[in-house]
Amino acid sequence: MTYRILNAEYRTSVADPSSFAEADRPEAAFAGRSNVGKSTLINALSGRKALARTSKTPGRTRMLNYFDVRWEREAEEPMRFESAFVDIPGFGYAQVSKKERKSWGDLVESYLFGSPALSVLVVLIDSRRGPQEEEMMLLGAEIEAVKMPVLTKVDKLNQKERSQAVTSAAAALGLKPHDLFLTGVGPGKMLGVDKLREAVGELLWSDSAEG
Ligand SMILES: Nc1nc2c(ncn2[C@@H]2O[C@H](COP(=O)(O)OP(=O)(O)O)[C@@H](O)[C@H]2O)c(=O)[nH]1
Ligand SMILES: [Mg+2]
Secondary structure, eight states: OEEEEEEEEEEEEEOSGGGOOOOOSOEEEEEEBTTSSHHHHHHHHHTOSSSSOOOSSTTOOOSEEEEEEEEEEESSSOEEEEEEEEEOOOBOOSSSOHHHHHHHHHHHHHHHHHOTTEEEEEEEEETTTOOOHHHHHHHHSOOSSEEEEEEEOGGGSOHHHHHHHHHHHHHHHTOOGGGOEEOEEETTEEESHHHHHHHHHHHHHHHSSOO
C-alpha cells in the first residue's frame, strides 16, 4: 500500500499539560534529543521545507508542536484520513536549568502517558551516537503506542559505519536490525524517508476513523 501526505499544516503549540490539543485524530509523536533531526524529519515526511522549524541553536523549543496531517491511502479505492504529527521538545540539552528540565519532563511524561490518540511514537537516535539512556527509556516506556526507533543522519556514515551503527543499536535495544529505520536528510538527500512514511501511514490509518 502507498501512503501519501496530501497536506500538512501547523495547528498549535502547547506548553502545559492541562491544555493538550483535542485528541480527535491519531497522533504520531517524534521524540529524541535536541538536534537529532526531529524537525527535519517531520518536514521531509510531509514534503514541506519549513513546516517544523529546524534550528541551529538547539534546546529552544520547550513546547509540543502539533501539525495536522492529511493522508491519502492509495488502494483500489483511495481513502483519505486525518492525523496529527507532534514534535516533542528535545531532551539532553545541557544549558537548561533544573527547573526547566523538570517542567519539560512533566510535559512530555503527561503527554506520552496521557494521550488517548497517541498511536505511534517515533524515537529518533543519532546514528553516530547510538541509543543512550533517554532513548532506551522512551523505547521501553509502557505506553499504548507503537514505538519506532529511527537512526538519523545516516547520510553522514559510510556503508560500513552504517551497518555497524545498525548492529550495535539493535543489540543495545534488544531488537532485530530490521526493526530499525534509517534516515538521512540533507541537500539533495532523502534516505529512508519513503519507507518510514509508509510505516507511519499504515499505523495511523489503522487507528483512524476510516481505517
Ligand atoms: N546530514 C544530515 N543533517 C541533518 C539530518 N537531520 C537533521 N540534520 C541537521 O541537524 C540539525 C538539527 O536538525 P533539527 O531537525 O533542527 O533537529 P531537532 O532539534 O531534533 O528538531 C540541522 O542543522 C539539520 O539540518 C540528516 O538526516 N542528515
Ligand atoms: Mg526541532
